[in-house]
Amino acid sequence: MRKSMNVSPQLLQFAGSLVAILALAGIARALKLGGEPKLLQDDDVRRAAGEAVEGFRPVAISRDREGRGAILRDAAGRVLVLKPHGNFFAGRLLAATARARLNSPTALEIDSGERRYGKVSLDIDDAAAWAEVVNALGSTRHA
Amino acid sequence: MPDFSPVDYAVPGFVALVLIEMIWARFRRREAYEARDTLVSLAFGLGSTVSGLLTGGFFFLLFLWTWQFRLFDIGWAWWAWALCFVLDDLKYYWVHRAGHRIRWMWAAHVNHHSSQHYNLSTALRQTWTNPLTFGFLFALPLVLLGFHPVMIAICGGFNLIYQFWIHTEAIDRMPRWFEAVMNTPSHHRVHHATNPRYLDRNYAGVFIVWDKMFGTFESESDEEKIRYGIIKQLGSFNLLWAVFHEWIGIVQDMWRAPWGSKLGYLLREPGWTHDGSRETSDMIRARWLAGREEASLAEIPVANQNPIAGQGEPA
Numbered sequence: 001m002r003k004s005m006n007v008s009p010q011l012l013q014f015a016g017s018l019v020a021i022l023a024l025a026g027i028a029r030a031l032k033l034g035g036e037p038k039l040l041q042d043d044d045v046r047r048a049a050g051e052a053v054e055g056f057r058p059v060a061i062s063r064d065r066e067g068r069g070a071i072l073r074d075a076a077g078r079v080l081v082l083k084p085h086g087n088f089f090a091g092r093l094l095a096a097t098a099r100a101r102l103n104s105p106t107a108l109e110i111d112s113g114e115r116r117y118g119k120v121s122l123d124i125d126d127a128a129a130w131a132e133v134v135n136a137l138g139s140t141r142h143a
Numbered sequence: 144m145p146d147f148s149p150v151d152y153a154v155p156g157f158v159a160l161v162l163i164e165m166i167w168a169r170f171r172r173r174e175a176y177e178a179r180d181t182l183v184s185l186a187f188g189l190g191s192t193v194s195g196l197l198t199g200g201f202f203f204l205l206f207l208w209t210w211q212f213r214l215f216d217i218g219w220a221w222w223a224w225a226l227c228f229v230l231d232d233l234k235y236y237w238v239h240r241a242g243h244r245i246r247w248m249w250a251a252h253v254n255h256h257s258s259q260h261y262n263l264s265t266a267l268r269q270t271w272t273n274p275l276t277f278g279f280l281f282a283l284p285l286v287l288l289g290f291h292p293v294m295i296a297i298c299g300g301f302n303l304i305y306q307f308w309i310h311t312e313a314i315d316r317m318p319r320w321f322e323a324v325m326n327t328p329s330h331h332r333v334h335h336a337t338n339p340r341y342l343d344r345n346y347a348g349v350f351i352v353w354d355k356m357f358g359t360f361e362s363e364s365d366e367e368k369i370r371y372g373i374i375k376q377l378g379s380f381n382l383l384w385a386v387f388h389e390w391i392g393i394v395q396d397m398w399r400a401p402w403g404s405k406l407g408y409l410l411r412e413p414g415w416t417h418d419g420s421r422e423t424s425d426m427i428r429a430r431w432l433a434g435r436e437e438a439s440l441a442e443i444p445v446a447n448q449n450p451i452a453g454q455g456e457p458a
Contacts, residue, residue, distance in 0.1 A: 010196060013151070013192075014189070014192075014193065017154065017188075017189050017192070018189060020158045020185075021182065021185040021186060021188075021189060022182075024158065024161055024162065024165070024181060024185060024264070025178050025179075025181050025182035025185065026178075027162065027165060028165055028176045028177070028178040028181045029178040031165060031166075031168075031169045031173075031176075032169075032173065033165065033168055033169065033173050033174075033175070033176035033177060033178065034173065034174065034176060034177030034178060034180075035173055035174060051337075051370050052376065054337075054339055054374075054427055054430070054431060055430060055431065055434060083378065085259065085376065085377070085378050085379075085380075086177040086179060086180050086259065086260075086380070087174050087177050088259040088372075088376075090259075090376040090377065090378035091376070092378070116377070116378065116379040116381060116384045116388070117378040117379065118378070118379070
């Protein structure tokens, strides 16, 4: 005689929900929902910066050539970096722990110092100047 | 635990409606959904049911034990159900308000707000860590009044089901009479917004009248585009980070804070710091209001800003 398998209703419900979740996320991908956000002009950067940090008014902006992020500075010397997150942008005001390095004359890599926010790579003209600004944040704060 | 849970029966409906909204998004607003965001939100929902199963029994037994000290024998009459639903919604308003104003409770509730999207999958983005807060205390007055814990749990379930459909941008406004009394997609979009004018507004679950009564109501303006999420957007789709980031933040802040300020990081509002290095929602709103006032003053001709000069103007 075969023994019937006893699966608890709760486990069955969990498995069913898990399948439904994966199916819905798969459908969202198959329907090509979302998309890649782009900062095509400086006004887009200003708007995204204002959304990331209320009232942030940049006096200097460098936008990634492909529009995949930006780095900005305001009159108070605060430096904000923007990176795509899903189909929006997420920003961080860089703290003294932030570091920047040049991978090429126009390739700036910024480590926000926040592990989960991660690194941001920007293809910009004035990469060296920005690297200096970011790396100086620590020294100016502790001066 | 009660045998009947209305939410269990609603789950297939939730899945179907998310699917329908995705199809709407495909044709009307592709940016309304994003696959990774949807996956994280739905994983939150699944984890929260597991968390509820693991801890719900303890709280239910606690409520049953408390019920023996009830003031009245309310029973199971139809009016008791209706009254329980309304009072449970009032309780929801206050527990939700505390969830935004006390960082200990915000650490759990922030999960529901941390998506930059606002769609039906966001409704299912429920916390795993509610049992670590003291939210259950808000239900004790209902138990002590004499409402049976089963009745409260069932009313709470229907409350949660009601709140599902209001997490959408697919519905603009409901009829005026409905908007006046009930929580709606428009009112709840305001609640999920990070625009300064909308911060800490519209805490209602089912009846928006609580916000109107307690001074926290704000209507949706067609002139300002809503942005969703939290003040410091996550910038990561890591599920575990999304679940625990605020708890980790509390521990780090309390560890670093001077002795006299440690509890402030647990019990004060989110954003509070002992050295003023971050902003609370009240501070952000005040700064925004001051900026708006400054801008409107700048628009008024100088002569009109001077009362004496103003007196000289022709009537």
